[in-house]
Structures are given as structure tokens and as C-alpha cells.
Amino acid sequence: MEYQMYQEILEQPGALRKTFKEEKVHMTELAAKMDEFDKIYLIGCGSSFSTCCSAKSAVDYISNKDIEVYTGYEFVYNKNTDYKNSAALLTSQSGETADTLAALRLAKQRGVYTVSITNELNSKMAHEADASIITRGGTEKAILGTKTYTTQLMCLYNLLFQMHHETSGDKLDIRKNVLRDIRKLPNITENLIKRTQSEGLRLGEQFKDEELFYCMGSGPNYGLAYKLAMTMFMEGALKHACPVYSGEFRHGLIERAEKNVPIIFLDADYPGDKITKNAIEFGEKLGTKSIVYNMHDYSNMNSLMSPFTLVIPLEWFIYYLAHFNGEDPGETRHIGKIRYS
Numbered sequence: 001m002e003y004q005m006y007q008e009i010l011e012q013p014g015a016l017r018k019t020f021k022e023e024k025v026h027m028t029e030l031a032a033k034m035d036e037f038d039k040i041y042l043i044g045c046g047s048s049f050s051t052c053c054s055a056k057s058a059v060d061y062i063s064n065k066d067i068e069v070y071t072g073y074e075f076v077y078n079k080n081t082d083y084k085n086s087a088a089l090l091t092s093q094s095g096e097t098a099d100t101l102a103a104l105r106l107a108k109q110r111g112v113y114t115v116s117i118t119n120e121l122n123s124k125m126a127h128e129a130d131a132s133i134i135t136r137g138g139t140e141k142a143i144l145g146t147k148t149y150t151t152q153l154m155c156l157y158n159l160l161f162q163m164h165h166e167t168s169g170d171k172l173d174i175r176k177n178v179l180r181d182i183r184k185l186p187n188i189t190e191n192l193i194k195r196t197q198s199e200g201l202r203l204g205e206q207f208k209d210e211e212l213f214y215c216m217g218s219g220p221n222y223g224l225a226y227k228l229a230m231t232m233f234m235e236g237a238l239k240h241a242c243p244v245y246s247g248e249f250r251h252g253l254i255e256r257a258e259k260n261v262p263i264i265f266l267d268a269d270y271p272g273d274k275i276t277k278n279a280i281e282f283g284e285k286l287g288t289k290s291i292v293y294n295m296h297d298y299s300n301m302n303s304l305m306s307p308f309t310l311v312i313p314l315e316w317f318i319y320y321l322a323h324f325n326g327e328d329p330g331e332t333r334h335i336g337k338i339r340y341s
């Protein structure tokens with residue numbers, strides 16, 4: 001019953017170590033280069049879109065830098081305004097996703113400085129971007145993205161938090177703590193992988209017959225809630241799932257939060273998690289099947305590192321959920337095989 005994803009979960013600490021070591025200097029140089037631009041676009045799809053959402057939200061806590069997040073085709077079809085003095089960081093584990101590649105080509109045409117973050121050295125995106133950061137995960141086969149997620153997210157955080165931000169006081173401390181925690185990530189990840197496997201197994205078995213999961217988070221955890229629903233549940237465990245911003249709980253999900261409905265709450269005690277906690281309480285009264293992941297139960301890193309922390313117990317949960325349903329969590333039925341153009 002060991003699927004490909006199993007090995008790839010275990011490979012994350014090594015991939016983080018190697019990526020940091022081999023790209024450290026380059027990332028510092030690129031952070032300085034990014035300072036030259038007035039605006040930064042973060043662009044990716046699926047798992048690689050979720051990292052952009054989390055990183056933007058995290059850096060927003062300490063910075064006023066103008067950063068916008070787009071999926072590949074949203075950027076291509078719907079972004080028509082001014083591209084003056086801007087840069088785009090394009091994330092893609094394969095470096096080949098048509099949507100993100102189209103965004104990269106359009107950005108270049110419009111004079112935007114482009115940086116790709118990809119796991120494939122010989123990919124189109126690595127070749128065509130003005131600069132490239134290569135995550136050193138080794139080939140990843142399981143579709144939902146494990147080691148390419150953590151390494152890509154690490155590169156985005158490292159780059160964005162190293163940029164010059166007008167910070168002082170608390171914000172400066174947060175920035176320093178995040179950069180310190182990034183260095184500790186390989187060891188912390190290693191530990192989390194060991195500590196959370198049995199919990200994932202238990203939850204996977206307990207929830208195996210559920211068909212739909214709501215995934216809620218605020219701040220940087222919304223990006224993870226998105227990944228959890230779109231790639232981990234839907235692509236990996238073949239379950240229906242829906243990401244929800246905590247702040248949007250009262251505008252939709254509240255009407256479906258009924259007895260026995262599974263809701264996964266990602267909590268890191270962010271200011272926005274006031275609403276997450278209210279929603280948890282509301283769910284308790286109604287008898288929802290809540291699973292609450294609070295990042296502080298798993299690590300003592302800065303709260304902004306919550307996606308790095310919570311993704312590990314979630315990977316195990318999804319791995320076993322797929323297993324108890326007789327599915328290989330690394331398989332794909334359509335992704336990578338369907339072409340629109």
C-alpha cells in the first residue's frame with residue numbers, strides 16, 4: 001500500500017535543504033533586483049497558485065509593496081492595465097503548464113521582468129524567463145504536489161521577505177523571525193512528518209466515507225485551504241471539496257454548516273482567525289464534523305509559517321483518505337492529458 005506520494009512526503013526535508021543551499025545566493029540577488037520594481041505579480045496554477053496566495057498574504061503583514069496574485073489565464077485574459085516597471089514571479093513545478101507559460105510570454109512581451117520558480121531545469125519556463133530559481137525536489141510524480149509545494153513556497157517566502165521593506169518594531173521582528181524559521185524548516189518538517197503520520201492515518205480512516213469537505217482559512221492559511229480543496233482533496237483523494245475564506249463563512253457556508261458536514265478549519269491565531277474561531281464554535285453547536293488544525297499545536301515557528309506547518313499533517317490525512325478509498329493519491333485521470341489549445 002505504499003504509493004509514490006509516500007516517498008515524496010519523506011523527501012521534503014532533503015528537498016528543502018538542497019534548494020536552500022543551492023539557490024540561497026541567487027535568491028538574495030533576486031530579492032535585491034525585485035526592489036527595483038514598483039509592482040510584483042505572482043502567477044501560478046493549482047498548487048502553484050496557492051503558494052502565491054499564501055506568500056502574498058504573509059508578506060502583506062509586514063510590507064506595503066504592491067503585489068498582485070493571478071492564475072495563468074486570469075493574467076493573460078483579464079489583466080490589461082499598466083505593466084510599467086513591474087516584475088512577475090511565475091511558479092510552476094513542471095515549468096510547462098500552458099496557462100502559466102502563456103502568462104510568462106505575455107509578461108515578457110509587455111516588458112515585465114520575469115522570474116520563474118520551477119522544479120525542472122530544462123523546462124520552457126526555466127529557459128524563457130529572465131531569471132530562474134530551481135527547486136531541488138528531484139522529479140515529482142504524485143499529482144497533488146508535496147516536495148514541490150514546500151520548496152516553491154520556501155523560495156517565494158525567502159525572496160519576498162528578503163526584499164527591502166520599510167519595517168521597524170514588531171514588523172521588523174516578524175521579518176527576522178520568518179527568515180530565521182525558513183532556515184529551520186528542513187528539521188522542523190522532518191519532525192512533523194514523523195509526528196503526524198499516525199494522526200493522518202486515524203483521520204483518513206475516520207473520514208473515508210465522506211464525499212464533501214469544506215476547507216477554511218484566513219491570511220496565509222487561505223492559500224493552503226485552496227490547495228487542500230483543489231489539489232489535495234480533488235486531485236489526490238478524489239473527494240469533492242470547496243475552499244472558503246474564513247471571513248466569508250457567514251456568506252454561504254453558514255447555510256450549509258449542518259450536522260455531520262465535514263469542515264476543516266486552518267487556524268494560526270491570525271487577526272482574521274477571530275472569525276475562524278467563531279465559525280468553529282458555531283459548527284460545534286450544530287454538530288458539524290469539524291477538524292481543527294491550529295498551527296501552534298504543531299510548531300513554534302512564527303504564525304506566518306502556518307502553511308509550511310499544517311501542510312504536513314494534511315498530506316498524511318489525504319494520503320490515507322485516498323488509501324482507505326482504494327485510490328492512489330498520486331494518480332491523475334485528466335490533468336496533464338487535457339489540452340485546450
Ligand SMILES: O=P(O)(O)OC[C@H]1O[C@](O)(CO)[C@@H](O)[C@@H]1O
Nearest residue numbers: 046047048092093094097144145
Ligand atoms: O505547478 P505546475 O507544474 O504548473 O502545475 C500546475 C498543476 O499542478 C496541480 O496543482 C497539481 O499539483 C494541478 O492542478 C495543475 O494542473
